[in-house]
Amino acid sequence: MTPDPLDSFLSQSSWMSSLTCEEAKRVRSSVTVRSFAAGSAVFARGMPPAHWAGVMEGMLKLDNITEEGRISTFAGVPSGAWFGEGSVLKDEPRPYAVTALTDSVVALLPRSEFLRLLHESHPFALWLIGQLNARLAHYVAQVQTDRLGDTTAQVAYSLSGLFNDALFPNTARRITLSQEELGRLSGVSRQVANRALQELQDRGAIRLGYGSIEVIDLKVLQSIAREG
DNA sequence: ACATTAACGATGA
DNA sequence: TCATCGTTAATGT
Numbered sequence: 001m002t003p004d005p006l007d008s009f010l011s012q013s014s015w016m017s018s019l020t021c022e023e024a025k026r027v028r029s030s031v032t033v034r035s036f037a038a039g040s041a042v043f044a045r046g047m048p049p050a051h052w053a054g055v056m057e058g059m060l061k062l063d064n065i066t067e068e069g070r071i072s073t074f075a076g077v078p079s080g081a082w083f084g085e086g087s088v089l090k091d092e093p094r095p096y097a098v099t100a101l102t103d104s105v106v107a108l109l110p111r112s113e114f115l116r117l118l119h120e121s122h123p124f125a126l127w128l129i130g131q132l133n134a135r136l137a138h139y140v141a142q143v144q145t146d147r148l149g150d151t152t153a154q155v156a157y158s159l160s161g162l163f164n165d166a167l168f169p170n171t172a173r174r175i176t177l178s179q180e181e182l183g184r185l186s187g188v189s190r191q192v193a194n195r196a197l198q199e200l201q202d203r204g205a206i207r208l209g210y211g212s213i214e215v216i217d218l219k220v221l222q223s224i225a226r227e228g
Numbered sequence: 229a230c231a232t233t234a235a236c237g238a239t240g241a
Numbered sequence: 242t243c244a245t246c247g248t249t250a251a252t253g254t
Binding site for chain 2: 151188192211
């Protein structure tokens with residue numbers, strides 16, 4: 001008997017451990033799992049937020065496309081992370097598109113079940129506050145880096161954000177992410193992302209592969225992100 | 229100065 | 242064969 005991938009994913013999700021047995025069972029029976037090919041849309045911009053979602057495998061991004069076709073990426077979502085609570089809480093159309101960057105598997109918890117947990121489970125509500133607070137801290141630091149740091153620091157921060165323990169507890173050391181996508185995530189061109197990544201590699205923070213980045217020394221990466 | 233877009237060839241999967 | 246990478250040139254602020 002191989003363990004169900006959904007069961008093992010849920011047991012690795014930190015908020016699950018704060019639930020009662022019945023709550024956990026209800027979650028388990030209401031979650032659905034869907035696979036997405038690289039490049040396909042997980043949620044379209046403007047759709048009502050029917051689910052809270054967790055990334056079981058792969059990597060997603062949250063982005064917007066302007067009328068002229070320019071892309072700005074707000075966030076990368078590595079496997080292990082749950083996301084989309086903002087839209088679910090507000091019950092407003094999703095303000096950005098969610099796209100699979102690699103072949104991905106996503107767990108979907110219906111909005112009604114998410115709200116029920118929020119209302120019934122104090123531990124879950126506390127966990128959610130911590131999550132929102134960690135995300136806020138991340139973006140505050142991102143703004144500081146973008147204003148005070150050079151482009152290498154910006155790229156280093158965006159990359160290290162994917163390894164933020166509070167937000168993304170289980171990110172593998174090596175992630176499949178092209179330099180083009182990391183550039184979008186960092187707000188710089190691919191060429192500048194390329195130069196920054198080579199500097200990060202020269203300084204021993206990362207190792208570059210074909211279509212992938214391996215973090216060798218997260219401490220060094222984070223300290224470069226604080227330079228400017 | 230330094231970033232951006234466009235373009236090119238080289239190379240990995 | 243196609244995506245990705247490393248690099249250079251022209252251009253903009």
